[in-house]
Amino acid sequence: MSTLLPPYLQNFTCYLxxxxxxxxxxxxxxxxWTHLPSYALGDALMNSEKYSGLYDTLFKPKQGKFKNIPSRMIIRADGVRRFKFLPKEILNIYVTIVSNNRQEVDDFIHFLPEWSRFHFFKAHSFRFHSAYVLSPLSNEFEPAGQSDLLPLHHAFFNAHLIRWKHALDIRFLTPTSYSKDQLLTEEVSYTELIxxxxxxxxxxxxxxLAPDDNIEENIHVQTEADKATTLLNAISFPVQMILKNNKYNLSGLKGYIxxxxxxxxxxDFLLTLAHYIHVGNNTIxxxxxxxxxxxxxxxFQKFLDQAAREGIDREVREQIQNHAxxxxxxxxxxxxxxxxxxxxxxxxxxxxxxxxxIMATILYWFIPELRW
Incomplete structure (x- = not known):
């Protein structure tokens, strides 16, 4: 197994x-309300006397090397099911900034008090309280004023790899958009996700982030139709589906596979990165x-072992083991x-x-929802 990474992974950096x-x-x-803080941030940046330039460089970049220019910021609210706050209670907003420029992150930190003067925060009487930066050395949030402002980099992500053996869960922590060609199947392809x-x-x-204009070509690794098998699908698909460009756009995918x-x-490195930069539409x-x-x-092995004990024919078990x-x-x-x-x-x-x-017997002890 190779542990060499291409430059776009080896040198990727961001701040949280x-x-x-x-x-x-x-x-x-x-x-x-979870989308409202990002609207307030956009207007606050545009109307800032000193830091309005961050709108075009971080929030909605105007220049990029590709047709669709992504935002360099991801804004995620904590406690998305909360609708009531007592006086002095704290609302946490997490902001990922894709950058290797310490100065622009420092500028954004100094801008933060202006964020609470707009829309959602002003309407609900929230005021800026404090800011913290995740340290790649301690893996803890440090007060922004005392932080060395070090970016999360290869060594940090490498230390937080999943390191699965034969099976892994992919959990969709926030609603995720997903395009599907075939509506009647609820499969979410592992290969497509990667x-x-x-x-x-x-x-x-x-x-x-790249140091020059040279773009690495042929990043798409050629693989079979799908190199993984779905063992358990606990995905919740949205009720409303939009048909666009001959694909169904499912906005609001939740659950896990x-x-x-x-x-x-x-x-593994890509999946670790995805926790911080998010995937899909509306990542900002x-x-x-x-x-x-x-x-x-x-x-899977427990299922096969139990099938043998229950007297399932060997030929059938071999077909199951070979996914046939x-x-x-x-x-x-x-x-x-x-x-x-x-x-x-x-x-x-x-x-x-x-x-x-047999499958229900195996899953019973591992899925709390089945033990009611």
Whole structure:
């Protein structure tokens, strides 16, 4: 396994700030609000007498090497389900800044008191309280005034890798947009997800961090259709779906997926980065934050072992192990209804029912939602 990373990963840097605002009185927020702090930030930067230049360089950059210029900032509110604050209670806003320029981050920190003078913060009587910067050395948030303003870099990300063995969870911590060609399947391809993260990191690096104009070509690693198998899909798809460019845009993906995937160092690094830079549309508003977690339990092997104990035919178990098993066709049964009509009931084959029960038995002890 190679531990060499391409330049756009080896040299990627960003800063993570925790900005605190204190409620000046009892506050009750009505309706969704997590996107509102970013609107306030945009207007505050545009109207700043001293720091308005940060709007064009950080918030909505005007110059980039690609057609779609990404924002260099990601704004995420903590406690998104909170709608009430008591006087002096703190609201935390996390801001990621993709930068290797210490001065512009320092300028942004000095600008922060102006943020609370606009829109959401002004309407709900929140005032700037304090700012902290995540230190890559201590992995703790330090007061901005006492921080050395060191960026998060390769050594920091490398120390926080997932390091899974055979299975990992991808958790969508904030609503994530996802485009699908086939609406009737609820699969979220692991390969597509990695590709999406890779494209975002690549775009950010060569737009704002690269030391020169030379762009590395052919970053897309050629892989099979999907190198991972979905073991458990706990994704919640949004009700409203938008059809655009022959794809369904699902805005608001939540939940998590457990994949069986061979470990790959570069993919681990990408997934670690994605926690800080987010993926998908509207990342400036905090959408698309994900986290990867190593699965401590090998569900798939436990399932195969239990299937053997339950007497499932060896040939069937080998097909399952090779991801080649196809369930038998359902048997249709018509159940008479009181109005003289019939209700059609689809019944799986006996062997498939047993396989489903075995899987439920394995998952029962690991998913709290099943133990009610």
């Amino acid at each position: 700030l925790r900005v605190q605002f204190a409620a000046q009185k009892e506050v009750e927020i009505k309706g969704p 590709k999406r993260i890779r494209n975002r990191v690549y775009n950010l690096y060569y737009s704002f 457990c994949y069986a995937a061979d470990y790959d160092y570069e993919e 508003r905090g959408n698309g934050q994900i986290a990867g977690l190593a699965r401590e339990h090998d569900f 098993y196809i369930p038998q066709p359902y048997r249709s049964v018509e159940i008479p209804k009181s109005d003289g009509d019939y209700r059609e009931l689809e019944i799986p084959a006996e062997e498939d029912i047993l396989l489903q029960k």
